[in-house]
Amino acid sequence: MDSQQQQDQKQPSSIGQAIKQQVLKAWQPVPTLNSTIILFGILSVYFLSMGIVLNVYSGKINQQSFRYDAFCQGYPICDFTIALDTNYTAPVYIYYQLDNFYQNQRRYITSKSVEQLSGTKGLGVDDLSSCYPVITNAQMNKTVAIDGTPLTPTDPAIPCGLIAQSLFNDTFDISYELNNGTLVQVPVSSQGIAWPTDLEVYQNTDVSQQWYNVTDERFIVWMRVAAMPNFRKLWGVINQDLPQGRYSIVITNNYDSSQYGGKKYLVFSTTNQFGGKNEFLSVAYICVGVASSLVTIGFCLKKYFSRAGPKKL
Template identity: 30%
Template structure:
């Protein structure tokens, strides 16, 4: 045994001069010895004392207050009127459009600009007409004062969850861009269960397109002077760049595609003359940009040139979109804008509330410090000051 040990030792001794130094175990995983990788960067940690905290609370609170006031003032420049016509179809129908029986709205809201907050107006009303299955709602409402352009017309839905995981992904972007997408690819993609029908591709496929909002709105007609109308343009209502996501014509032959089941406009199917031009259909583009909350508004029309004069107006709504079945509502929204955008007083009041809270905390802290001051430690004893 000793012999073997000597031989082994001798071999080790002979190879000692040629052997490379072994790396310490685990050294190949050790980060480089730098301040960043070894977490030795210099840092500054403020010491919170009454002399620093209380003035900071006062300063931030004083800054937040005028910002909130400015936002409230900007929101106060906006006029917004909302008319919920969900129950119109449940009213006793009028015999014809020439003999309308109006009923008072059960839900509406006038949010007038601050300078005309007390302008008088009559309650809105609606009448239901159902001739040969063509259901229409005649909505009458007051414009209590002149609205300078731009004036916007929105539709508003509630309890509609466009952000549902399955719904929000239910489309095929390649198909929308005009590319040919086979039925097998569609069936294996996100458009199911509305990918194909009877072996033909649904164009455009998916749940979002199938549920496209299809109530339509007429121009505003003066109730006192029927010859006077106010028109809304249906161009310029989608976000810039949205049209790039869509094609003018589909990447299919007409015989290869069918419309979504809920598209009443194409109840007879597609032909060479009625294929949808998704690139120019801004209503479709707005609908495909899904909302993040169950209550949302989408722009339907705009007028950037003409003042909407004070008067009582009628707008005719073709009732096609069901909302009562799922517990939702639908409304017309007429609004102006200001430099802050639409009507949104919440942001301004949030700033004001934060300012009030910060100033109140600063005052309480000051009183507490003056009545019962807390004895602070000697900062010279801190480790980095020794």
């Protein structure tokens, strides 16, 4: 190796030297009064426009909710009559709403076994500590599997945990009442109500050892816990138009909301390109748009008075 090559190896590259000395070329935006006015002006137009559009679209969504827990209190099955005040275009989504139910409690959220729900076999009681305090069939108060096989009280409950134990299990049979009083059954499907990503995760282990089918989409929807104490979860979808009129709802009243002072509602709703009815989102956009507009006006006034300047005597 000649001396020139040795000298080149000893000298650091210009890029490496620039990085070490922190002298690389850089660009940093320097906001001016004009650029700030333009930026906030664009933001105000965007957020106000989106807020108005969302508000208009949300107003076109048909939605009605009916509280039934007080009416059905003490009855295992009750016939609940409702009236839809407008025509509902398919698909019509059926939700149940629970008030004052805190699914976001720390112990409640962690009380499940992801491995068990994904179909992992051979999990014993010692492997299901995450399901505490509901691990065994005795603690779950279940004695029969979904195929009719008796369950051993000391065996692991499948599924285990507090979330599964508190599963919402009211059911609704909906019928349309014709003018002559005849009732026409309205089919409600539970297919497609769960997230596709969740459907890939939930797998049955052994139906002769399970007290519930974990691939049931209503169960999967329940297992995705809500962040707020008042929440709605999708129960089913009606793939036909619902005309305005009276409907008879036969409710199997299994879920006791009086234990925690809660309320139960049945909700009918349609959707649009932006999803379900969501007035909060449109109000939030409008508020941000108004705030941006006020900032824009403030900078415009600042620019105007800066140009005017003090008058010379």
